[in-house]
Structure formats: C-alpha cells, structure tokens
Amino acid sequence: MSGSSRPVYHQDYIARIRYSNALPPPPNPPKLLDIPNTGLASGQYTSAGYASRLAREQPLNIEADAELGMHVDLVGLPGVFEGDERSIQLLDNPPPPHPGDRPLLRPLAALGKPAAQTANVSFLRRTEYMTGGAVSTLRYDNSSASRDLFRTVTSRTAGAGAARKKRRGADPVNQNDPGYIVRAIAKGFDLAYPRDAGKLVGADGEPVKALETALEEREAWRRPQHPSRPDLKLLDAYPVLPDLGAFPDTGSYLMVKFQTNPVAVDADRYDDRLDVALLYPVESAANAEKLAVARAAYEARPEAGKPPPVPTYDYQLYLPSSSSVAGIKRKFGRAGDEGEDDNDGGGGGGGGGEGAEDALYDYANPATGARSFRYDRVRRYETFHQSGEAAEPYAENVALALHDGAGEDGAGARQKAAYYYPIAQRTYIRSFRKDKVASMLGGARAPDLEEDRETVDTLEVRIADPDEDMRAHVAEHLAKFDPLGAEVEG
16 A cells, blocks of 8 residues: 555656767868878877878979968969869979079088088097098198108008009099990900901991900800809800891881781681781771870970870771782792892782792782782771880880791801891770770661771782882981991992
8 A cells, every 4th residue: 555655756858969060071072192101000190200201202293382381272373273283383394593592492401510520530540541531631740750750651652552553554444435435345246256356347447446355254255144043054145136128118117916816716726817917007087186186285285204196097907818828928038039020010000921920929800910919808906005106116115036047958048146126116906896886875886987988898919129219218227227338328
C-alpha cells in the first residue's frame, strides 16, 4: 500500500543538439602544388628545416610583391583569369640590375665584417708544408737573422719548384686550342690504325703531327677491358663509320612503327613484302589545321625553348606481290654493280629495251605495255605520335648495321665497320579511324574525305638512278662528313 501512495513527478527530457554552421566552400578551388614528399609517417612536417628544404628544392617561378608573396589583387593583371599566367611569372631574360642596386643583391655571406683568415697554422708541427707560401707571407726586419731565414726559404722553394717543373715537363698547353684538338684526333687515329700512323693530312695539305701516345694507352687499346665487368672478353671490334653511299636526298631517315601488324600474322614465316613496302604520305585538312595552330603557338612564345612543330601526315600503305620481292631486292642490289643497266628510263614511260633489267619487272601495263612492279594499296594510316627534329638527326636515335667486309669468295667490297644512319624522326602510326570516330559520334559512317576520293589503289613502280637534282642534295649532306671529297667531286 505504501508503494502506490508514492508521489509522481513529471520531468521533460532535454537533449543537446548541435547545428552545423560550417562556412561555404570558396568559389574557386585552391591552387595546390604537387610537391613530392614522404608523407605523415616521416614526421618531417614539424621540423624546422622542412620549409627551408622545400624552398630550396621547389623554387617557384612567381614574382613576389612587396609582402613577399603572390599579388593579393589579381584583377589588374591581364590574362590571369583566362589561364595566362605570364603576367605573374618571372621573365626568362630579366633585365640586368642597375649598378646602384647591385650592393643590395649581395648574398648573406658577403655581409658584415670579413673574418680574418689565418693561414699556415702548423698544428702538426710540420713546417715544411708551409714553405710554398712562406715567401709571400713572411715578415722580416732588417736583421741578419731574418735575411738569412728569408734566403734559405727562397732557395728551398725555388729548388722544389724547379724539381716539380722538371718532373712535370713543359707547361701545359691550352687544350681548347684548335691545333691541339686536331693533334689529339690524329693521336686517336694513330692508336686505332698503327700502320697508317703519320699519314693524316690537314685542311692545308700538310701532315698533322699527332700527340705522343703513352704506353698505357697503347696497352689499353691492345687489350681492351670492360670498365665495370672485367670478366667479359672482347670477341670483335668494328670501327664506327657513316655509310656515305646510303645517304638519301633528305640527309636522314624516318623510323616508322606500326601500332599493329600491317599484314596477317604468321608465326612460322616472316612476310618479306614488308622489306620493300611503300608508305605514301597524304596531306589532310585536319593535319594542316593542327600544324597551323602549333606554329601560331610557337611563334607567339619562341622563347619557351620548345622545338618548332613538325608537319604530321597520314600514310597509304602499298605492298607488292610475294613473287615480286626477289626482283625488287635484286634491282636495288645491282644498282652499285651495273649502274648503266639500271638506268633504263625508269621514269614510268614506255621503258627501255627488252634486256635483263626489264625482265626483272613482273607486271606489264595493258594499255601501254610498260613493265614495272605493281603495288596494291592495303589501308590508310594516321600518325598518333612523333618525335625528333630534322635539324638534329643524331640527337635521339641512329640505326647501326654491322658489316664484316669481304668474304672468302671476295664478295662484298665494303670495309669492315659498324655503319650508322641518321634518324631525324620517329613516327608511330595506326589504322585510320574515320569509321570508329563516326560511330562514337552516333553516325552510321563518316562522309568520304577529299583525300579518300583521290586515293590511288595501284602503283606501277620503276626503279632508276637518281637525277642531277637528287645527287646535288645528297652531295650537300655528304659535304658535312667529307668536305674535301665533296669539293673534288663537285
């Protein structure tokens, strides 16, 4: 009964609710710098030298204002909000400071009173290490003891200097002198070809006196050793020479790489038609537009240091029949042996006589009867990446071919060497994706391009000797390697 008579109290429940009052995000995202670091695990963020190290390793090309930071008010700077940051970047070639301002630009180490440099401190009690500078720093009076000490030190220093000069020989010559460079080059040829030593002739027609070769240099050339793997044994050596007989009229070659195999893949046999394939360049309006935009950007900022833009082309791939490969290779292989027979009027006309050279051609035109090699079109390719400069054909890549010289049967009259060929440009091509792009855009098929309507499906190819204009272009490039020979030929 006592429990039911207990009073009842009503109490409301009070809950604490926190309302978020976060600030809205800024209208523009912050400009962050991608700086590589070790992360939070290293604990370097709290160290005193972390910011100093970042300032040294990550210099910012941003002009500082009076508060040593980025400009607070960017409204008056032209082009900043359009993505052009040239107005807040330092100039590539800043103007020289005024002579009156140069003392203000001195480094911190040059400020203050210069500390006196104490030289010749004999903490090891070995005074003979100081005799070299004793003449310039010795202070003596007019006493006889001081004069005797000065005379002794002077004679000892002069004797040591004469001995060092005798051991060292004559004073070293200027290694940047052109005459010294020519003599050093002649020394290398004398080491490589001892039978022809002393036969190198300069541009003036006089023999070049090469530098003397040391015994260690001759021994190193006689028994070459790998710098990091002495266990390797040299099997053969080839002199590296330019193949002057294979230079095209452009002065360099173009290396082309297909994204996929251009022919049907056969794991058992290599398709020899690729050795004599033809890539016919095709100019398109899209490539011309890209080139115009790239040239405008280059001319707008030539000081950026980027190479000038290179034209981009599409290519038509042509292949002959498998039975024609042997004749085409033989045609090129006999160009150096029987040049008179090769010059058979290969300009594509009616052709020469019915000799052995015409017999190599396996196709006759039904209308004119002219014999040639027939090439059929395979497909069109487009360039998706290229690198290199025509002005610097040796900057990135060169092709190298090892030639063992004349064989036992006397075949091959070329010198044994590793011949290199300049490659001015590397081009990566893939199948032309006109239909693929059209399907991505929702169309059934892209309309025929102007260059597609002018596509040649068959080529009739005749091989002939180069004409005079082509020979002149080749001679210009050969003159860079053999100017005296080019003058004689000219």
